[in-house]
Each structure stands twice: as structure tokens, then as C-alpha cells.
Amino acid sequence: MNVMQKLLTALRSSARELGDAIIDANSTRIFEQEMSEAEHHLQEAKQELTSLLAKQLHSEDELKKIQLEIKKHENYVKEALNNKNESLALEIAEKIASLENEHAQVKQTVIDYQSNTKQLKTLIQKTERQLRDYQRQLAMVKTTEKVQQTTSTISANFSASNSKLVTAKETLDRIAKQQEEEKYKQQAADQLAEESEDQQLEKKLTAAGIIKNNRAEDILAKIKQSQQND
Amino acid sequence: MHIQDLALRFNNIRQHEGYEFDCQPIPGCPDVLQITATNLDPLPIFVTITEQQILCIAYLWTEEQILEEHRLSLLEALLELNVPMPLSSFSKTADKYLIFGALSIHSSFDDIIHEIITLHENALEATKALQPFLK
Numbered sequence: 491m492n493v494m495q496k497l498l499t500a501l502r503s504s505a506r507e508l509g510d511a512i513i514d515a516n517s518t519r520i521f522e523q524e525m526s527e528a529e530h531h532l533q534e535a536k537q538e539l540t541s542l543l544a545k546q547l548h549s550e551d552e553l554k555k556i557q558l559e560i561k562k563h564e565n566y567v568k569e570a571l572n573n574k575n576e577s578l579a580l581e582i583a584e585k586i587a588s589l590e591n592e593h594a595q596v597k598q599t600v601i602d603y604q605s606n607t608k609q610l611k612t613l614i615q616k617t618e619r620q621l622r623d624y625q626r627q628l629a630m631v632k633t634t635e636k637v638q639q640t641t642s643t644i645s646a647n648f649s650a651s652n653s654k655l656v657t658a659k660e661t662l663d664r665i666a667k668q669q670e671e672e673k674y675k676q677q678a679a680d681q682l683a684e685e686s687e688d689q690q691l692e693k694k695l696t697a698a699g700i701i702k703n704n705r706a707e708d709i710l711a712k713i714k715q716s717q718q719n720d
Numbered sequence: 721m722h723i724q725d726l727a728l729r730f731n732n733i734r735q736h737e738g739y740e741f742d743c744q745p746i747p748g749c750p751d752v753l754q755i756t757a758t759n760l761d762p763l764p765i766f767v768t769i770t771e772q773q774i775l776c777i778a779y780l781w782t783e784e785q786i787l788e789e790h791r792l793s794l795l796e797a798l799l800e801l802n803v804p805m806p807l808s809s810f811s812k813t814a815d816k817y818l819i820f821g822a823l824s825i826h827s828s829f830d831d832i833i834h835e836i837i838t839l840h841e842n843a844l845e846a847t848k849a850l851q852p853f854l855k
């Protein structure tokens with residue numbers, strides 16, 4: 491099961507409560523400990539590789555020296571043969587034989603070193619890749635935990651202070667409510683303005699004598715009329 | 721960047737490119753900051769720094785605010801909007817839906833401010849667009 495599958499299983503678990511550790515804290519600690527040990531082993535392997543490479547270079551150098559030595563002695567043989575000194579030539583040839591033996595041995599050592607360093611390099615690369623992968627997985631687990639804990643703490647904090655965790659929905663609802671209140675206020679203001687306009691027009695009409703404000707006169711006339719009738 | 725450095729930067733600037741900020745640490749959660757752009761519609765953005773990234777989070781709505789019959793359509797819409805939405809992604813933790821932006825820990829202060837403003841805009845715009853799925 492990869493780390494994402496584990497995270498999903500943990501997230502989907504019905505027993506999980508908000509803020510619960512997503513993955514057992516103890517196993518996370520063990521995982522971190524294992525990673526730290528792997529890093530330590532990796533450092534040791536790198537030191538080992540450095541020392542192996544140094545030995546390999548030294549052997550390669552030795553091999554070159556032996557090759558030069560063989561060449562030099564071959565020239566000696568040629569010189570001895572030119573001088574018709576057969577016994578000296580044979581003696582030098584024996585030396586060449588011993589040098590060639592040595593060459594074969596050192597060459598085998600170089601091959602061994604090369605093969606060892608190659609293996610070690612592959613192992614180091616593999617371990618480094620594995621470690622990077624573990625680090626990525628651990629970061630995923632820790633981030634999930636962190637976001638959950640943060641959400642839980644923020645929620646707890648807001649409920650403790652009798653305030654509320656503001657969500658975008660609530661902000662929008664509040665804005666919509668404000669806009670609606672504004673709309674009603676505007677409507678009321680418009681209505682008032684309209685009424686006031688009506689009153690002003692009536693005043694103007696009265697002033698112009700088009701509308702007569704003669705209620706008192708009417709009342710007086712009415713009373714006079716009723717007296718006459720009596 | 722450490723969370724304390726970030727808090728100091730916010731408290732020192734207060735204003736940046738016409739935006740005014742209020743920065744409060746969350747009690748009990750010292751590594752989380754609550755950032756509010758005071759001259760925008762009030763929606764707090766929570767900022768925290770992990771080993772690998774800087775996370776900026778805004779809460780959108782809760783599970784109970786969703787119209788049950790539209791839940792599936794809402795989830796599909798969230799997936800469809802995830803890519804076109806600049807710099808932010810949708811997510812969910814427990815019963816809370818959220819929008820978040822993740823930045824490299826090497827991001828500049830300007831990058832973080834840009835992220836916070838973008839997240840604020842995206843949060844309100846997405847909620848407005850998805851309002852038909854909500855109560």
C-alpha cells in the first residue's frame with residue numbers, strides 16, 4: 491500500500507475524529523528514525539566509495555608504471571640482442587616475465603576495484619532515490635496532519651471565543667444581506683423623495699390658485715347654512 | 721522563511737499595493753497566522769509553513785451547507801474548476817471545504833502577498849459561482 495492509499499484509508503475511516511493523528515505518531519517516529527539511520531549508512535557508503543576510488547586510482551597508476559617498466563625492459567632486450575649478448579637478453583626477458591605476472595595481478599585488482607565501485611555507486615544512487623521518496627512520503631503525511639490539526643485548532647479557537655470560523659459562503663451571505671438591506675433603504679429613500687415631491691407640487695398648485703385650500707371657509711359656510719335651516 | 725519572520729513582515733508593512741493587512745497568530749497554534757485584508761470583504765486567510773512549502777488556506781463552506789441533491793454535481797464542478805483556477809486548488813479537511821495555494825519555502829514576501837490576494841478573490845468568486853449547489 492503506498493502512502494496515498496494509507497492516507498485515504500485513514501481519512502475515510504469512520505472512527506477518525508477531526509484532529510486525530512492521521513497515522514500513528516509512533517510509526518511516524520519509527521519511520522523518521524529509519525530514515526535517519528539510512529542517511530547515516532549512506533554517508534558511510536560514500537566514505538567507503540571515496541576510499542575505494544582512491545585505491546582504484548592508485549592501482550591504475552601502478553599498472554601504468556609496470557607497463558612502462560615492461561616497455562623499457564623490452565628495449566633493453568633489443569639492445570642486448572643487438573650487442574649479441576644472448577645471456578643478458580635472457581636475464582632481462584626473465585625480468586619481463588616477472589613484470590608481466592605482476593601486471594596481470596594488478597590488472598585483476600583494478601578490475602575488482604572497478605566492479606566494486608560500480609556496485610557501490612549504483613547502491614548509493616538507489617538509496618538516495620529511496621530516501622528522497624521516503625522524504626516525499628513523510629512530507630505528505632506530515633502536511634495532511636498539519637492541515638487537520640490547524641483546522642481543528644482554528645475551529646476550537648473560534649468556538650472558545652464565541653466567535654465563528656468565517657467561511658467564504660458566510661462572507662458572501664453577509665454581503666448579499668447587506669446589499670438587500672441597502673436596496674430596501676434605497677427604496678424607502680426613493681419613496682420618501684417621491685412623497686415630498688408630491689407635497690411640493692401641491693404647495694405650488696395651491697400658490698398658483700389652481701388648488702384652493704378652502705376647507706375652513708367650507709366648514710364656516712356649512713355651519714351658516716345649517717343655522718339658516720334651523 | 722519562518723512563520724515569525726512572516727508575521728514581522730506583515731506587522732511592519734500593514735499596507736502593500738493598496739491592500740491593508742491585519743496579521744494575528746492563532747492561539748494554541750503558534751505556527752499558523754490569520755491574515756485579513758482589512759479593506760476587502762472579510763475572509764481570513766490562514767498561512768502556515770511546513771518543511772517543504774508555504775500553505776495558504778481559506779475555508780469555503782461546510783458539508784452541512786451543501787444541498788444534498790446537488791452534492792455530486794458540486795464535487796464534479798470543483799474538479800472541473802481546479803485547473804483553470806489560477807494558483808489555487810480546492811480541497812477538503814473533515815467537514816470543511818477549503819481552497820489553498822502552496823508555495824515554495826523559498827518564495828518572496830511579494831509572492832506570498834500575491835497568493836493571499838489571489839486566494840481571497842478565488843474563494844469568493846468560486847463560492848459565488850457554486851452558490852446554486854449550496855443552501
